[in-house]
Amino acid sequence: MPGDRPSPLDGVDPEELARFQAGIRRRHAPEQILEELRACAARVGRSPTMREFAADPQTTVHPQTVIEHFGTWNRAKRRAGLVPRRFATREELLGLLRDLGEQLGRAPTARDLDERRGRLPSKSLYGHMFGSLGNALREAGFDVPLGSDRLERAIGQGVALSRQLGRLPRFADWAEARRADASLYTEWQVYRMFESRRGAWSTFQFLIAKRLEAAGETLSTDGRLGRA
Incomplete structure (x- = not known):
């Protein structure tokens, strides 16, 4: 009867099958697969899903081949230095x-x-x-100040930059200084400390000016130091 026909899998030797599968896997070196994952991530702009990887016309490896090499899709992405999008701990x-x-x-x-x-x-x-x-x-162990501490640090940075420039820093001055010194807050981080409201930067300059005056500095009406 048709239902009694032997399955093509019935006579398969497990050891022979394992050797064959190992040979197939060797056709794609692990590092080649990982590099394809990284390249795909660069093209799509994020850690790719199996569907995105399969749809990428520049990949030469099927997602199932990736899984056969590394056990799971997410394990392969971790090995490639990519973070699984939904399962990162x-x-x-x-x-x-x-x-x-x-x-x-x-x-x-x-x-x-x-x-x-x-x-x-x-x-x-x-x-x-x-x-x-x-x-x-x-x-993660980084020193990231909260609220008022962040603003206090930004004012201190502003005082130091003012003394370096000889005047209160403008927005563009801060951006240029930040490019040279990554320890400074970015100009936009400072801006957002004032909830990005109108007059945010001039408010920041005012706080710097008050701190300089408290330290005995004199400022002109245009924000230059050392003038009455």
């Missing part, structure tokens, strides 16, 4: 921040994450997991 996310901080020599910023899209998680994922990127950085 808190400790993995914190570890990536610590690694990036070690590379940069400072606490990472949202801009640092944006510049590494596809290789690192987005700031929105950190916000979802930890409440904010700042919370994640603090949990």
Whole structure:
């Protein structure tokens, strides 16, 4: 009867099958597969899903081949230095921040994450997991001041830059100084400390001026130091 026909799998020798599968896997070196994952991530701008990887016309490996080599899709992405988009653990996310901080020599910023899209998680994922990127950085061991502490530090940076420039810093001055000194807050971080409201930068300049005056400095009406 048709139902009694032997299955083509019935006579398969498991050891012979394993040798055949191993030979198939050797046709794609693990590092080649990992490089294809990284290249695909760079093209799509994020850690790719299996569907995105399969749809990428420049990939030469099928997602199933990736899984056969590494066990799971997410394990392969971790080996490639990519973070699984939905299954990253808190400790993995914190570890990536610590690694990036070690590379940069400072606490990472949202801009640092944006510049590494596809290789690192987005700031929105950190916000979802930890409440904010700042919370994640603090949990990872970085010195990230809260609220008034951040503003206090920014004012101190503004005082130092004012003395260097001989006047209160303008927005463009700060941007240029930040490019030379990554320890400074970015101009936009300072701006957002005042909730990005109208007059935010002049309010910041006012606070710097008051701090300079308290230290015995004199300022002219146009913000230059050393003039009455």
